[in-house]
Structures are given as structure tokens and as C-alpha cells.
Amino acid sequence: MAERLSGRHVLLTGVTGFVGEALLHLLLSDVPGVRVTALVRPKGSTNAAGRTAALLGKPIFAPVVEAAGGVEALMAARVGVLEGDLADVPALPEGLDAVVHCAGDVSFDPPVDEGFRTNVLGTRDLVRRIQELDDPDRRIHYVHISTAYVAGRRRGSIPEGTVDHDVDLEAELAWGLAQRRQIEHQSRSAFVLERERRRAERAHSRAGMLTAASATEAARKEWVKRELVRVGTERARSLGWTDCYTFTKALGERVVEAHAATARVSIVRPSIIESALVTPHPGWIEGFKMAEPLILAYGRGELPEFPAAADTIVDIVPVDHVVAAVVAVLASPPEVGAPAYFHVSSGDRNPLTFRQLYDNVRAYFDEHPFAAGDRGAARLPDWRFPGAQSVERLLSTSERAHKVADYVVGRTPRSDRARELARKLDQQGRRLEFLRRYLDLYHEYAQAELRFSDAHTLALFESLSPEDRERFAFDTAVVDWAHYLREVHCPAVTAPVRRMDEARRARKRNADLGLRPLSGAGVSTGSTTTGSAVAAFFDMDGTLLSSNVIETYLWLRLREQSGSERVTELGRVAARLPGLVRAERRERSAFLRAVYREYAGARLADLEAVADAHLTDHVLARLSPDAVRRIREHRAAGHHTVLITGAIRPLTRPLAPLFDHVEAAELAVDDRGVCTGYLAASPLVGESRAAWMRQYAADQGLDLGSSYGYADSHSDLPLLEAVGRPVAVRPDVPLFRHARRHRWTIVDWASSTSTTRTLNPAGDLS
């Protein structure tokens, strides 16, 4: 066979992909006479030649590279590079003998326009370029790599031939390409936007409207992505395909078949391609394919069931069989006008059922469990194959339960338990999302009771000489599944994960939890150098001390009242509480205004006197020692310390010596010095804090990027986002989630829970 191909010039697309790379490797190492040109797309700043060189630098190419005397020498002698993209195929080099098209979108759920662009449009452009070169004397052999699943939702035995359907290719193509534009348009409609905005505002309005707005925009983009996938899948199913991938692949074959009328064309349809059986080495695999996420999830104990029947066939082929078959196909070009079809599959003659797959994977993990966690090996679920419906029921029940729990946790008062719960829920949520995505995706394949006949492929194999059969093995009947799964595939797939787990564990061991000490600060001394570029911004209530505006309000007002007045006042405030809590959820500034309204009629001077006389103790007793230490550490390090709070000015007075600047709310007074119940200026909450900080930083010459921010609640998000080093202090659940997602430092500054703060030797204070 090597002789038959000797001196041929083959163009390869998709060499940077899994199959393309394997094919290039096989051609270079086992078909010495062949010359290859690779169509490679430049990526980022790396041009096509650079990418090819990098590809050839991989370990599997080491022997060929060494034999050729280096990557450059190998490229000069045997590997040409054609820079270009399937979206705009360049003119092909003269003197081509064959083209192998392995490039394509391999994800099962591409956005519909991308599916059409790569699988249909890309193929058509490539075919047109071939037709430009084709002349009757020297027919270019076009080998098209498709997938066995172009058969769609058919059942039973599938012959190696054209797929029978009468879909209007041009109409579908036009529709598919138009979808992005259309859905982008649609996403901007009031109908979609209003829903997303309401949702975002419910979650983020406390932080401010701009935060809510950016969340809305992110949600819109997410919606576009989802919608593009959804319409593609729907269209595919309405025509009898499982998803957009197989649908566009099938349409791609139609393009090829049209070309076949006047050219030599072979179509190779592998089924599910997995790691190599023998070459380049057993278990060789690049990236994760179809079954790997499921195998890994199972090994971690996170895949409780699978919606397949125990006897359904999983059609898996090792990648080296696929590329060997492609080389054999290359060596035996068909006649013009008679396209040849080859299934590279295992299900017909060497079927692997889900039950066997499960047993072998389980046996593998029983022997080699994932043990990187700190809680020993994961418990492996027992699959009973209860059928797709009960799996779906299980999943949707879990999803509903998760949703309810999520709602509850989102509204629980902050506590360590709530945060821990939120963390667990998020983990569970990620697992559920994973399960939902993969089960939806593979549902169709798990149901596919297809048997791909591979008679042509077998005939091709048997036509080879015994040496070739050895060297270019692609008879899938020889695969011993137990051996392949347990000894080859699973070890290969789990190896990188084990390495990653190991690395993560090492990282965790070395991880410095909590706050890092500030440079240049030993035990705090309280000395300050002004004019430094770094600042530390602190929120007050909840961050520095465990108190809130309602509590301080009561402290202030109850002082001046008699016993019965106090009871009335307490009752009145208690009655207002639900409304205030609602306001707090909605918008922090509205809440503050509502509370400060209660100060109407009080004399500011009296309030200040009471604050000075009594609230100092109230504030200082609730102060968190860790917080104070941190502030002092900042000062010792020469940082500029700033307190930003929605609380009224008198309450901040006990803390004033700790800060270079205190930004607090001011109560407005009339000309008699009586509080009007309004504020002198809008309260500094949410985004206005960030705006104020930027202004302040500009005035003081501070560098926000290297500054610190400390806050405790979701409404402080803008404050934290404005600085380069945000720290969440005993955060509420939404902020906790945000902080974890963005890897912010989370600290637990416990306030003094002293039992004694209200005790007094002589009994009542007043």
C-alpha cells in the first residue's frame, strides 16, 4: 500500500484536530513516499507554519522528526503548509493527488450557524477549490470524513451508502446562516430583555442599576447562545436527525455527493472515535471526546444513572483504526461518479453494549479509584439501567429540589451554615447542570439502536496484503473490549485528571488561606505615612461590627423615652420590619431613607450627645478585633484608610481615629437644629460608592488597582469591584457566591459575642 501511495501529494485539513493529527502521524511514519500539505488556520499571533511546527514538536512525532533530522527538515521534505481557513478556502497547490477533509465542528451542539458554516459551507468551498484544479487526466481523490451518525434517528441496520432524504440543501443553508442575525435581533426585543432585566434586577438591584444592567446584558448573550443551539436542534429533529451536528454533517455529504458526479470521492464514516489501540501508542488521545466526561464523572461518583438500555450498543472505534482505514481508502480511489462509502464502526461485528461498557469502566475504577480527594475513594454508583424516563424523572426532581433549596438559601440570614450550604448547593448545582447537559446531549445516542454495516470497510481490509493488514489494522472485530477499556482507554483518560488532582492537592496544601499579611507591617503600630498610593476601603455595618442601622436607631431613640413609650416604639418598629426587610432586598438606599425617616423630629444635638455618651460603647463592643487589627495593619503599612458607610456620622465617631477619612451619611436639619427625617445628600450605597471612590482616589492620588476593599454584602459589590484587592468579610450568600467565583479572599471576622456588653454592676443604666 505504501508503494501505491508513494510519490502522491495529499492535502489534509484539520491536522490540528484529533483525527487529523493521527492521520498525519500515520502518513509520515508508515507511508514514507507520500507528501503532505496541511491546510492550517493561523491562530492568534501564530501563523500556519508555526502551528504546524508546534504540532510536529509533539512527542508522537519524535521518531519521524528524528529520522528527518529536525522539524524544519521534515517540513521542507514532506509537510507543506497552506495557510487558510475553511471559511475562506485559498487556492489549492498544483499537483495534488488527493484531499482528505477531516476538519469540522466536532461538538454535538454547535450554534446552528457555525454548524452550517463549517460542515456545509466549508465543505462546499473546499470542493469548489478542488474542482478548479481537477482535470480529466488527473482526477483528485477527495476523501470526506463524515460520521456514521448522519443516519440520524433511523433504527436498525444502516448500509454503507447515501443517506436517503430530500431536504432542500440551499434553503436549509440559507436559513441556518441567517439564524445568528435573526436571534441577535430577537434577543434585543422588549419581550426577551424585560424578562432578563427583571430577573437581574431582582438579584442585583441592591448593588445598583449598572450592575443589574451588565448582568442583563450577560444574560442576553447567554440567551442568544442557548437559542442558537436550541433552534438548530429543533430543526434537526424535525427532519429526523438527532442534533445540529449530524444534520449539518448529512447536508455536507450531499454537497460531496453532488461533486462525486464528476469526481473521485470516498466518504469515510467513523462512529464514536476514542483513544488509540496500538499506534502511536496504546491509549493515545488528544482532548476529551464523547465518552470521557461521562467516564470521569462516573469515576468521581457523580453519575448516578444513565438513560440507556443495558443492551443498547455503544459504537466505539479506536482512532488508529479510523486513520488506517482512511489511508487504505486513499490507496484505492473509486471511479468517477461512483462515490465509495465506508463505515468505520464496531457495532455490527463486535458489539459493545452499555452493560459491558459499564461493567468494564466500573471494574477499572474499582481497581484504580480516584483517591486525590481528602475523603478517600469516591463511592461508585450502581447502574440499574432503569430506562430513560426514570432517569429523567430523577434528574428533574433533583433539579426542582435544588431550585427550592437555592431559593431558601438565597434568603437565609447570613451565617457560616448558610455559606456552607450555599457552597454545597453550588457544587450540587454544577453537577446537576453537567448531568443535564450530557444526558440531553447523549440521550439520543444512548437510544440509537443502530447497527452500522461495515461490509465495504471489511472488504477493503481483506483486500490488503498481510503485511499491510498488520501495519494498517482497521478490523474492529479484533478489539477486545475488556482489555481496551480497562487497560488502554480508561487509564489514558484518567491520567491527566489524576495529574491535575495531584497538582491541585499540592496547591491546596501550600495554599495560604485567608488574608496575606501586608508587606512592611509587623505588629501594628498605628503610624501613618500620608500621600501613599495604596488605600484600604472599609464598609462599616456587618464588616467592622455586628450591628445595623435599625439596631442603632433603636439604641439612639429609646434612650430618650420612658418605659411605655419604648414599648410603643418597639412595637411600631417591629410592625414596620417586614416592609423594611423588603426594601432592603430591593434597594439599599430606599431602605436607608426609610429608616432615617424615623429620625424626623429629633434634635441633632441630642442625638449626637446620646451617640457620644452611649453608642460609643455599643459600637466598640461590637467591633471585630480582626477588623481593627487589619485596619491598623494597613495604617502601619502606610496605606490610606477610608471608612464608607450608610450609617449616620455620629455613629462613626468612635472609629474616627482609625481612618484617614470617614464618609458617612449626614442627617439634614432645619434651622432649629431638628432633624427633618431626610438626608443632607443621597446615601452612599451600591454604585455610588464606587463612583465616590474613583473620585476620591483621583483627588488623593490613590491607586485603586492596588488598593483593598472590605465589605460584607451583595450591595457592596461595586465597592469591592472598584479595587484591585477585594475581600469579602463574612459575606451574605450572593456575595459569597460571587467571591468564590472570582476567587476573592473571604475572611471570617467574628465580632465579639461577649456575654457582658449589656451587663452593669448597678443594674439599669438609665
Added chain:
Amino acid sequence: MSRPGFVLEVDDRTPPLVVHEGLGFRLESFPLGTRVVYPPESIPTVPDVEEAIREALLHPHDSEPLPALLRPGMRLTIAFDDLSLPLPTMRAPDIRGRIIEQVLTLAAEAGVDDVHLIAANALHRRMTAAELKHIVGERVFRSFYPQGQLYNFDAEDRDDLAHLGTTDKGEDVEISKRAAESDLLVYVNVNLVAMDGGHKSVGIGLASYRSLRHHHNAKTMVESRSFMDHKHSAMHHSAWRMGRLVKEHVKVFQIETTLNNDVFPRPFDFLQKREWEWSVKDQATMLGVRRGMSVAPLRMRHRMFHDLRSVYGLTGVNAGEVEAVHERTLQKVHQQHLVEVQGQSDVLVMGVPYLGPYNVNSSMNPILATCMGLGYYFNSYRGRPVVRKGGAVILYHPLNEGFNQLHHPSYVDFYEEVLAESTDPAVVGEKYEQQFAQDPWYIHLYRTSHAYHGVHPFYMWYWAAHAMDHVDEVIWVGADRRVAARLGFRAASTLADALEMASGTVGSSPSITYLHNPPHLLADVR
């Protein structure tokens, strides 16, 4: 009449004995042969308190009667001990208030109108208005507090400090300017234990850090053997030198009072009885209290204990020249507290109660508990320590009360930053004392809030320096292990475990002495 203190030797008829441990107590069965030191029962009180006070003021020792010292137009300052005395707080009326009333009456009769009342709190926290009111009484409070003539001493108010010079040992004497520049300084004390009073009253109670640092340090404390015995206490020697210097500048009229041992009011009086003499009622109360405490949350137990007010009886009141008065005072204190103990033992066991001088209306944080056990109780000896050099000390306290952020802010940092680095009193003093003493934030809190001075935790640690130097092993029974470790000690869950742990130091059958206080006692070790 009252029975003297005695040393019980535990035999097979001895019932389990009360051991205090923070906000609670336990009944502990001690190994046979353990010596248990019981304080004397309450000695007789004066028949009429008002009469006794008047008698003392009119017939002072080595001094003219108080009326003779008073004249119109003079500056009179009355200083008094703060809330760290007595322990627990005395049920109203406080003896200091009763004395101050009489002094003020005499002053009014003499036509004195420039009177200031200063709480001699040194670097202790400022007392609240209510706490001041409790000490001086409603009437005095009402007449002086609103005018600003009744206040806490502020050791950081540079304008109100007077440097009187240095002693022959080069020690600075700096006290309240108002007191130093008064024509007469009357000091009203409560001499609860032997370390109080004498020249310590003015010389320490009204002094600033600049003055205190000369005797409040690790070296002096290691050399105070013990600070309950002023004749053998380096700290007191220094205070005495300073007191004599003060005497050259201002006339001090010292009034010292002594109290009996009625520490626990009813129904908790069973705690000061000997266990084998408990009546059925006592036993029932004890069971009820224990059951209640086992289910009560910490906060409630805290309230229950800290709301206790002692019904102390006055055993004596003496006035006049400081040293003459103090000698008589000590006689009474010794009569009430002294118990003769024959020889040292290998192990000393002490229960740290819920209250010490620095956590009145506050919480007994781990540093204060250490100070209470290794400072006050360990030093409750005359002659030699109860435990031999190189022996072991076993303390009972859960060390779980945390810190009161309002009262003890510098303690938290001392615990988190200083103790994390070293627990050696000399080392931490050398390295960090200045920094804490001069920290503007702590000074701000001391002056404006109710915080102990920044340097105060160091003093607590120095208090324990003698004990840490003397014994090789300190084990806390029932304590939080992490806290004990931070303090540089070990924790055990039971006495048996603690003895097991100590066996490396003192062998497997050590001699054990348990100091059964409170009520207060002073072991006279022969």
C-alpha cells in the same frame, strides 16, 4: 466564734470537694493524702460601721485627726479604689461610699469647698457612671458627678500629671496633678488581700505608665516573693520608695478598711462552707445550681455569677499615716486569711473562679485567667511558695469566655500577635511593651471608651512571671486545648489525666496541695 483555717488531709471519708472553674464549679475527688488548705471562717466584724469610721477619722494613727487637717479654702482630693476591689462587688452601700460621706461631712463642716473625687484606676478602664455611683453612693454621685468633680483618673492626660521626681533608685514618680497639688489627699481603700493598700494606693492607683513601668515588669515580679507580702516583694519595695517620695510633696491621709470572708451571698453560701458540713438544704441547693448551670447557656451563667453581690462585713477601719495604718490593716487581713501550711508540695492545684480584679462586669479572658491562677492565687503565700521549685501547677478553668472587645481590646491583639510569638514574660516585655503602651489607638480607647490601657495585658503576664519561673509544668483541667497551647500551657480533661501528664516532672505519686479558695486565703508556708 469563727474557726481558723486549717489543712485537711484527704482520706477515704472525704467527700468530693468544690473546685471553682470559671462560670461554674465542680466536685472533685482528690487522691488520698492530698492536702487541702481551707481559709479561716469569717472573723468578727465591727459592731457599728458608722461609729467605727467616725472613730478612725477622729483618732487616726500617727496623724492629727481629720477635722484638724481641714480648713476653708483648701484643696481637698479624695481618691478611692476602683471597681477591681472588692471581689465580688460589695452589696450597696459600698464601704467606700460610707467613708467618703463622713469625710465630706467633716469637710463641709470645716468649710472646704474645693473637693475632687478621683477614682484611682491607674491604667484600669474608666468606670461607667453607674459603676462610680455604686462605689460612692447615690448622694455623693449626685452632688459631684454632674459638676465634673467626681471622675476617673486619666493616666494619659499629660496636663493633669505631675512628675514629683525620682527615687534613690532612679524611679520616676508621676501621679495625678490634682492629687499631688492638693493640700490634703484622702485615700479610701478596700484592703481585700494583703497586696493591696499601703503606699500602693496613691503610688500606683494614681500613677501613670511612666511611673508604673519601674515596678510593673517581669524582672520585679519574679523577685516579688510574694507580692502578697510587701516586705519580700520587689514591687512593693519600689512602691514604698515612691510613696515616701509622694509623702514629701503632699499630705496623705490614708483610710484602709478590711473585710471578712463572706464572699458568697445566700443561697450560694454553701460554697464557703466545708463540704462535709453541708446541710441537706445546702446539698439540695448545690444540686439545683449544678443542674441549672449544666443547661444554662454561657450568657446566662455569666449573668448569674456577675450579678452576685457580696455581703461583706467590715472587720476594721484604720486611718492616718500610710505605713502605720497599713501595719494594722495587714494584721486584720492576716487574721482573716492566713493558714499555716507545713512544707511545700510537688503539685499545687487551684480552681480559677469566674472573677478577678480586671473582669468585673466583663469576661474572664484567657490572659486574665492565667493572671488569676498563676498571679494572684499562686502568690497567695507568705514565706515560700506552696509548690516546690520545679513542681507542677494544675489549674481549673475552661478558658472559653473569649475577649470583651470593649474592655480588653489590647488583650485580643496581645493574644493573637504577641503570645503567638513568645510566651516568655521577659521576652514579650522587651520586644512589645513600649509599642502597646504608646499605641495611639489603645490610648484613645483608654481615654474615651472603657478599655484597659494598651500595656495592661503585659502586666497580667508579668503577674504570672514568678510562677512560670518557679514551676516546670502548668496544666489546665477542662480547658480549651488550643487556647491553653497559645498561652504556652497544656490542657487535660480530668485531674487524673493532668497528674498523669505531670508525672514526668513530679513522679507518679507526688505530694499535692489544693488551695480551697475563694474565699481568700494566704498560705503561710513554713
